[in-house]
Amino acid sequence: MTMFNVTEIRQNASKIITQAIESKEPIVLLQRSKPVAYIIEARAFEEMREKAKKAERYEKEEMAKETLQRLASLRKQMKPQPDSTPLIRQLREGDSRHE
Structure with a gap:
């Protein structure tokens, strides 16, 4: 150099x-x-900028993939919850069986 x-x-x-x-x-x-x-040289500078942009996009995509994998893992660990729609409907209609 x-x-x-x-x-x-x-x-x-x-x-x-x-x-x-x-x-x-x-x-x-x-x-x-x-x-x-x-x-x-201008072309070398432009190529460096483009490579930097691609690296930044790749990094963001990898972070998003990791986040989605962590969410999927958490979802697997969660216990299924019963559907509360029938209970809410019964309470709204005044069914006294759940009081």
Whole structure:
């Protein structure tokens, strides 16, 4: 990976950009000997963004699958409850057998 400081970028921006495009390798921009930015080819940047989006979608899908599996597991552990509709109907109609 090639590195240039800010002064070199100012003086040779066109050459450095051309180098990034032709080599398809990122160029590190240094400020006070520390990396502060990268210059990369536009297509490489777009591919990285698309891969990041796909990874994020995949992660969300996996989380959703895990959540559904946990819900299914909890449902299996629950005891079946009787249907309360007949009891409610009887209470509403005033049937005194359940009082």
